[in-house]
Amino acid sequence: MDIPYTVAARPDTGLNNGKIAIWLFLASEVMLFGALFASYVMLRVGAPEWPAGATYLNVPLATLNTVVLISSSVTMVLAWASLVKRNFSRFRLFLGITILCGLVFLVIKYFEYSAKFHHGYLPATNTFLAIYFTLTGLHGLHVIGGMAVNSWLWGPGSAMWRTDPAHFTNRVENAGLFWHLVDLVWIFLFPVLYLL
Amino acid sequence: MGPETATAHHAAAHDADHEELGFWWKYVFSTDHKTIGIQYAVTGLLFLLFGFSLMMLMRWQLAYPGRALPLIGALLGEARMPGGLMLPEFYNELGAMHGTIMVFLGVVPLAVGGFGNFVLPLQIGAPDMAFPRINMASYWSYFVGGVVMLASFFVPGGAAQSGWTSYAPLSNIAGSGQSWWLFGMVFLITSSLLGSINFIVTTIQLRAPGLSYFRLPFFVWSQLVTSFLLLLAFPPLEAAAFLQLMDRHAGTSFFMPSGLVVSGQVLEVTGGGNPLLWQHLFWFLAHPEVYVLILPALGIVAEIVANNTRKPLFGYRSMVYSVIFLGFMSFIVWAHHMFITGMGTTMATFFQTTTMIISIPSIVVLTALILSLWGGSIRFTTPMLFALGFLPMFGIGGLTGLPLGLAATDVHLHDTYYVIGHFHYVVAPGTIFGLFAGVYYWFPKATGRAMNEALGKLHFWGSLVFMNVIFMPFFIMGLAGVSRRLYDGGASYAHAQPVLQWNVVSSVGAWCLGLAQIPFIVNFFWSAFRGRRVEANPWEATTLEWAAPSPPPHGNFPQLPQAHRGPYEYSVPGAPRDYLPQWEPRGA
Numbered sequence: 001m002d003i004p005y006t007v008a009a010r011p012d013t014g015l016n017n018g019k020i021a022i023w024l025f026l027a028s029e030v031m032l033f034g035a036l037f038a039s040y041v042m043l044r045v046g047a048p049e050w051p052a053g054a055t056y057l058n059v060p061l062a063t064l065n066t067v068v069l070i071s072s073s074v075t076m077v078l079a080w081a082s083l084v085k086r087n088f089s090r091f092r093l094f095l096g097i098t099i100l101c102g103l104v105f106l107v108i109k110y111f112e113y114s115a116k117f118h119h120g121y122l123p124a125t126n127t128f129l130a131i132y133f134t135l136t137g138l139h140g141l142h143v144i145g146g147m148a149v150n151s152w153l154w155g156p157g158s159a160m161w162r163t164d165p166a167h168f169t170n171r172v173e174n175a176g177l178f179w180h181l182v183d184l185v186w187i188f189l190f191p192v193l194y195l196l
Numbered sequence: 197m198g199p200e201t202a203t204a205h206h207a208a209a210h211d212a213d214h215e216e217l218g219f220w221w222k223y224v225f226s227t228d229h230k231t232i233g234i235q236y237a238v239t240g241l242l243f244l245l246f247g248f249s250l251m252m253l254m255r256w257q258l259a260y261p262g263r264a265l266p267l268i269g270a271l272l273g274e275a276r277m278p279g280g281l282m283l284p285e286f287y288n289e290l291g292a293m294h295g296t297i298m299v300f301l302g303v304v305p306l307a308v309g310g311f312g313n314f315v316l317p318l319q320i321g322a323p324d325m326a327f328p329r330i331n332m333a334s335y336w337s338y339f340v341g342g343v344v345m346l347a348s349f350f351v352p353g354g355a356a357q358s359g360w361t362s363y364a365p366l367s368n369i370a371g372s373g374q375s376w377w378l379f380g381m382v383f384l385i386t387s388s389l390l391g392s393i394n395f396i397v398t399t400i401q402l403r404a405p406g407l408s409y410f411r412l413p414f415f416v417w418s419q420l421v422t423s424f425l426l427l428l429a430f431p432p433l434e435a436a437a438f439l440q441l442m443d444r445h446a447g448t449s450f451f452m453p454s455g456l457v458v459s460g461q462v463l464e465v466t467g468g469g470n471p472l473l474w475q476h477l478f479w480f481l482a483h484p485e486v487y488v489l490i491l492p493a494l495g496i497v498a499e500i501v502a503n504n505t506r507k508p509l510f511g512y513r514s515m516v517y518s519v520i521f522l523g524f525m526s527f528i529v530w531a532h533h534m535f536i537t538g539m540g541t542t543m544a545t546f547f548q549t550t551t552m553i554i555s556i557p558s559i560v561v562l563t564a565l566i567l568s569l570w571g572g573s574i575r576f577t578t579p580m581l582f583a584l585g586f587l588p589m590f591g592i593g594g595l596t597g598l599p600l601g602l603a604a605t606d607v608h609l610h611d612t613y614y615v616i617g618h619f620h621y622v623v624a625p626g627t628i629f630g631l632f633a634g635v636y637y638w639f640p641k642a643t644g645r646a647m648n649e650a651l652g653k654l655h656f657w658g659s660l661v662f663m664n665v666i667f668m669p670f671f672i673m674g675l676a677g678v679s680r681r682l683y684d685g686g687a688s689y690a691h692a693q694p695v696l697q698w699n700v701v702s703s704v705g706a707w708c709l710g711l712a713q714i715p716f717i718v719n720f721f722w723s724a725f726r727g728r729r730v731e732a733n734p735w736e737a738t739t740l741e742w743a744a745p746s747p748p749p750h751g752n753f754p755q756l757p758q759a760h761r762g763p764y765e766y767s768v769p770g771a772p773r774d775y776l777p778q779w780e781p782r783g784a
Contacts, residue, residue, distance in 0.1 A: 001323050001751040005401050017326045017397050024393045028427050035432035035477055039439060042473050043450065124447030127468040131450075134442050 007167045022174040026181050029142075033185050036138070040131050040192065051128050053194040056121055058112055062194045065108050066186065072101030073183040076150075076176045083169045088161055091172070095154045098179065102147040109140055132193050139189060142182045149175045227328035228750055232335050233314030234642060237635075240306030243342065244628070245713070247297035250290045252706050257282045258685035259703035276354075284683045288357035289349070289373070291681060295360025296377065299489065300384050301342050303627055307492035308388070308426070309338065311634050312395055312419045314642060318741035318748060319413050321404025321757040321779075326397040334390035341383030348376035359681065361482070364451030364474035368443050369458060375444055378437045385430045385437075392423035399423075404740065407759035410516070411778070413739045414509065414763070417516050418495030421523040422488050429484035429527065436477035443469075472537055479530035487526045489623055490590070491519065493630025494561055497583040500637050501565055503737045504580035505572025506774050508764040511564040518557035518564075525554040535603045536610045544603040551601035558594055562587065577735075578652030582633035585660050586626060593621030596671065611681075614674025617667050625663035632659070632716070639720075640734045644746040645727030651719040658712025665705030669698035736775050739763050743779040 009016050044050050053059070079094035116122075116129070123133040153168075153175055160168040226232060256265050262281065269280025276286040317325055325331045348355040353371030356362065367374050399420050403412070412420075439450040447466070451474045454467025502509045509515065531539060531547040566587055574580065596618040599605040609615060632655075640646045676695045678686040685699045686692030733742040741748075743757045757779040765776035 003324060003326060003328070003402070005326075010401050013400060015401075017401050020397045020400060021327065021393050024396055024427055025389075028389055028393075028431050031428050032431035032435055035435035035480070036439075039435065039450070039473055039477070042470060042476070043468070046470050047468055122447070123442060124449075124466055126466055127449060130442065130446075130448035130466075133446070134438065134448070134450075138438065 007164070007170060016170060018170055018174050022177050026177060029181055029185075033135075033138075033188075036131075036135055037188065037192070040135070043127055043131060047127060051126070053128075053196065056116070056129060057132070057194050058115065059194050061108055061112055062190055065105050066190050068101050068105050068108070069183050069186050072098045072105070073180050075101065076179045080169070080172050080176050083161075083165070083172055086165070088158075092154065092158075095150055095172070099147055099150050099154060102143055102150070105143060106140065109136070135189055135193065139182070139185055142185065146175070146179045146182050150179065225332060227324075227332045229313050229317050229325045229328065229331060230642070230748060230752075232331050233310055233312070235335055236305050236313055236338070237310030239339065239342065240302050240304075240310050243297050244302035244306065247294050247302050248710065248713075250294045250297070252710055253282075254287060254290045254294065255703035255706045257287055257683070259700045261684035261687050285354060285357060287683050288359075288681075289355045292356045292359050292362075292377075293345070293349070296345065296356070298623075299360065299485065300381070301338075301345060303489050303623065303631070304388070304485075305338055306631055307627065308395075308419065308422055308488065309335065309391060311415075311492060311496060311631070311638070312391070312422075315634075315638060315741055316395060316416055316419050317398060317402065318641070318744055318752060319416050319739050320399060320402060320407055321740045321743075321753065321759065322398060322402035323751045323753070323756065325394050326401055327394050330390050331394055334387045334394065337383050337387035337390065341380045341387060344376055344380035344383060348373045348380070351376060361478055362440075362474075363478075364440065364443075364471045365453070365456055367474075368440065368451055369463070375441065378441050378444075381437050382434060385434045388426045388430055392426040395419055395423040396427070404756060405758045407740070407778075410513065411759050411762050413495075414498040414512065414515055414519075415492075415495035417519055418491040418498075421519050422491045424523055425484040425488050425491075425526060429481045429488075432477045433481035436474055436481075439477075440474070472534070472539065475534055475537065476531070479533045480527075483530040483533065484526040486619075486622070487522060489627050491522075493586065493590075493627040493634075494519070494565075496630045496634040496637070497586050498565060499737075499739065500579045500583040500633050501568050502764040502766065503637075503735050504575045504577060504583070505569055506575070506766045507568070507572045508762075508766055509564065510567040510570070511560075512762075512764065515561050515564050518560040522554060522557040522561075525550060525557070529554050529601075532601050532606070535606045541603070548601055548603050552598075555594070555598065555601070562591060562594065577636075578647065578649055578656060579633045579637035581653065581656045582629045582636065585656065586629040586633065589621055589625035589629060589663070590627075593618060593623075593626050596621065608677075609674060611679055612674040613670040613678050613680055616680050617670030617674055620667045620670065624667065625660070629659070629663075632656075635720075637735070638741075639723065640730045641741060641744075641746050641748070643724050643727070644729060645723055645725075646730050646734060647723040647727060648719050651715040655712060655716040655719065658715070659709065662705045662709035662712055666702050666709060669695075669702045673698050733777070736773070738765055738775050738777045740778055743777065 003017070004010070005017050007016060013020075075094045075097040079091050079098060082088075082090040082094060121129055123130045153172055157171070158168070160171070223231060226235075253265075253268070256263075264280030265277065265282070266280065269277045269282075272286075276283060313325070313331065317323070345355075351372050353373055355373040356367070356370065356377035358367035358370050358374060362374065362377065399412075399416060439448075442448045443450050443452060449466045449469040451471050452463070452465045452467060452469040453471060454465075456463045456465065456467070498509055498515070529547060529550045531543060532551045535544050535548075569584075596614070600609055600615060600618060636647050636652055673686070673692070673695045676691065678689070678692045678695060682689075686696060730746060732744065732746050734746075735742070740757050740759065744752050745754075759778045760781055761776060761778055763778060765771075765778075767774045768776050
C-alpha cells in the first residue's frame with residue numbers, strides 16, 4: 001500500500017506531504033523559542049537591574065559564529081540547488097561545507113562556554129546567565145540535531161539519490177528548511193543576548 | 197466485481213500480506229493507523245481506569261478523614277498509608293497524578309490518539325495516515341511518557357505532589373518525583389507533536405476525490421482544529437518544563453523570587469525569578485488543552501446525533517466556522533485562570549472579555565447539536581444515549597464556567613470546589629460520555645462485532661446518575677467557600693462544617709461510579725470476541741468509514757472511495773432509503 005503524495009505534489013494543494021509537515025514542525029519550534037523569548041522579556045522587565053550582554057559574553061566570537069551560521073545556510077541552499085540541477089558531487093561538497101560550518105559553530109561555542117565556566121559564570125550565577133545558558137544550550141541541541149540529519153543525508157541516506165532522486169531532493173529541501181530555522185533562531189539570539 | 201467479492205479479494209490478498217508480518221510487527225510495532233488507534237484507545241482507557249482508581253482512594257480520605265482504610269490501606273504499605281491512614285504527602289501525590297493521568301494520559305490519548313487515528317483516515321477515505329512510521333513513534337513516545345509517570349510513584353519521595361498544574365515555586369522545591377513528571381511531560385509533548393503534524397497533513401493531503409473541506413464530517417473538523425491546538429500550544433509548556441528542569445538541577449531561579457521563605461528559612465537561591473512566569477506558560481498550554489479535551493468529544497457527538505436522528509446536522513457550516521473561531525480564540529484567554537494572582541485589572545479586563553467572546557462559538561455548537569434533535573426520528577441506541585447525556589452535562593459544565601470567566605465573581609470562587617465541579621462537568625460526564633459514545637459507535641467498525649445494548653444501557657444509566665451524585669455536591673461546597681486540595685476535605689475549617697456531609701455523598705457516588713463501569717468492561721471484552729457479527733454499515737450511516745469492511749483490512753478500502761455529497765444526507769426527500777452514503781453515486 002502506498003501513501004499518496006509522498007513525493008509528487010497534490011494538485012489542489014500544490015504541496016507534497018513532507019513539505020507541509022516540516023512547515024508545521026517549524027511552526028511548533030517557533031512557539032517553543034517564542035515562549036522562551038517571552039520568558040526572557042518577562043524576567044528582564046521584572047528585574048531591578050540587567051547586565052549588558054558584553055559584560056559576561058564575548059561579542060567578537062559570537063559575531064564570528066553568526067557569520068559561520070549564515071554562511072552554512074547559503075551552502076545549504078546551494079546543496080539543494082545542486083540536486084535540482086542533478087549535480088550530485090556538488091551537492092556533496094556544499095552539504096559537507098554546511099556540516100563543517102555547524103561543527104565550527106559548536107567548537108566556537110565550546111570555547112565560549114568553557115571560558116564562562118573558567119570565570120565561574122554558571123547558570124546559577126544570575127538570571128541573565130541562566131537564560132543565556134538555557135537559550136544557547138537549546139539552540140546548540142538544535143544545531144546538533146540539524147547536523148545529524150544533514151550527515152545522514154550526506155552519507156548513508158544519499159543512496160536514495162540513485163533510486164528516487166525526486167524524493168531525495170525533497171528530503172534535502174526539508175532538512176534545509178530546518179537548518180534555516182536553526183540559523184534564524186541564532187539571528188534572534190545574537191542581538192538579544194549579546195548586544196541588548 | 198461486486199463490492200462483496202472485491203472485499204473478499206482484497207481481504208485474501210491482504211491476509212497474504214500479513215502472513216509475512218510476525219505477531220510483534222502486526223500488533224505491537226504496527227504502522228497501521230487502525231492498530232495504532234486501538235493501541236492508543238486501550239492504553240488510554242487503562243490510564244482512565246487507573247487515574248479514576250487514584251481518585252476513589254482519595255475519596256476515602258475526603259469522606260472519612262483520619263479513619264483507617266480497611267484492606268487496601270494495608271496493601272499500599274507503611275510509607276504511604278501507615279496503619280491504613282493516608283499520609284498528606286501520599287494524598288498530594290494522588291491528587292497531582294489523578295489530574296495529570298486523566299488529562300494527559302487518559303482523555304487526550306483516547307480522544308485524539310485513539311479516535312483520531314482510527315476514524316479520521318477512514319472518514320476522509322485515506323489508505324492510512326500520511327506518515328505511518330511517525331504515527332508509530334507518536335504512540336511509543338506516549339507509552340514511554342506513561343511509563344515514566346507510573347515509575348515516578350516508586351522513586352524516593354514518591355510522584356509529583358504539586359497538583360496537575362505544578363505551580364512554582366512549590367514544584368521547584370518538591371521531591372524528585374517532580375523531575376520525573378517533567379521528563380514524562382516532554383515525552384508526551386513529543387508524542388502529541390508527532391501526532392498533530394500527522395493529523396493535519398493527512399486531512400489536508402489524503403482526502404478522497406470529491407471530499408472538499410465542506411464535505412468533511414464534523415468529527416474531522418474537530419480533530420483538525422484540535423491538532424492545531426496541540427501543535428502550537430504544547431511547545432510553551434515544553435519551554436516551561438526545560439526552565440523548571442534548569443531550576444531544579446542547574447540552580448537557576450527562573451521561577452524563584454528573591455527572599456523566598458520556606459519553613460521559616462530564607463532559601464539560598466540567586467532569586468530574581470517570577471513564579472507567575474510558570475503560570476503564564478502553563479496556562480498558555482492548558483487553556484487550549486481544555487478545548488483539546490472537549491472538541492473531539494463534540495465531533496463524536498455530532499456524528500452520532502446526525503446518525504441517530506436520521507437527519508442532517510442543524511447548521512453544519514456554522515458549527516465549522518464556530519470551531520475554527522474557537523480554536524483561534526483559545527490562545528488568548530489563558531489568563532482567566534490567573535485573576536487573583538495580582539496581574540492587574542487591565543489584564544483581567546482583556547482576558548474576561550476574550551473569555552466571554554469564546555463562550556459564543558461553544559454555545560453555537562451546543563445549540564446546533566440540540567436543535568439537530570428537533571423533529572428527528574431518534575434511535576435510542578447506546579451511543580445515542582451517551583451523546584444525549586453529553587449535551588446537558590456539557591451545558592452545565594459550560595454555563596457554570598461563566599462566573600469563573602468574570603474577574604469579579606472569580607475572586608470568590610477561585611480555587612474552591614466550584615471550580616472542580618465546573619471542570620469535571622465539562623470533562624467527566626461531558627468529554628468522557630462523548631468518548632464512551634464513540635467507543636460504542638465505532639466498536640463494530642473496529643472489531644466487526646457490535647457491543648451488547650442491554651449492558652450498554654446499564655452502563656449509561658449508572659454512569660449518568662453517579663456522575664451527578666459526585667459532581668453536583670461540588671457546586672454546593674464550592675459556593676460555601678470550601679477550598680480544593682484540602683487533605684481533610686475541609687474538616688478543620690469552621691465555614692465548611694455545614695456542607696461536610698456532601699463529601700460522603702460525593703465519595704459514595706465515586707465508588708458507585710466505579711461499579712457502574714463493570715458492565716462496560718465486561719461488554720468490551722465479551723463483545724470483542726463473542727459479540728454479534730455485523731456487516732460494513734450496521735448503523736446505516738453516511739460517512740466514508742462505513743464504506744470500508746468491518747474490520748477494515750490493511751489499506752482500508754477495496755478501492756479508494758470517492759465522495760459524491762455532503763456528510764449527513766439523511767432522510768433526503770425522494771431517496772429510496774432514509775440515508776444517502778457519501779460514497780454512492782447519485783441514483784445508486
